[in-house]
Amino acid sequence: MSMSTQLPQEQRQRCEVWTRVMGYHRPVAAFNPGKQSEHRERRHFTESAANGRSA
Incomplete structure (x- = not known):
C-alpha cells in the first residue's frame, strides 16, 4: 500500500534538528x-562503512 497523504500548510510544523556539540546537544537553529x-x-x-576501509 503506497498511499501518500499531504497535510494542509496550516497543520505542518518545522522539524527541529539537534546535533551534538562539544559533548552536549543543541538545536541547529540556535547556531550562529x-x-x-x-x-x-x-x-x-x-x-560500518568507515570500519571497512583499510588504512
Missing part, C-alpha cells in the same frame, strides 16, 4: 550563521 553553514557542509558516514 557561520556554524549553521559549517553544519550544512558536514559529510555524514556510517560506522
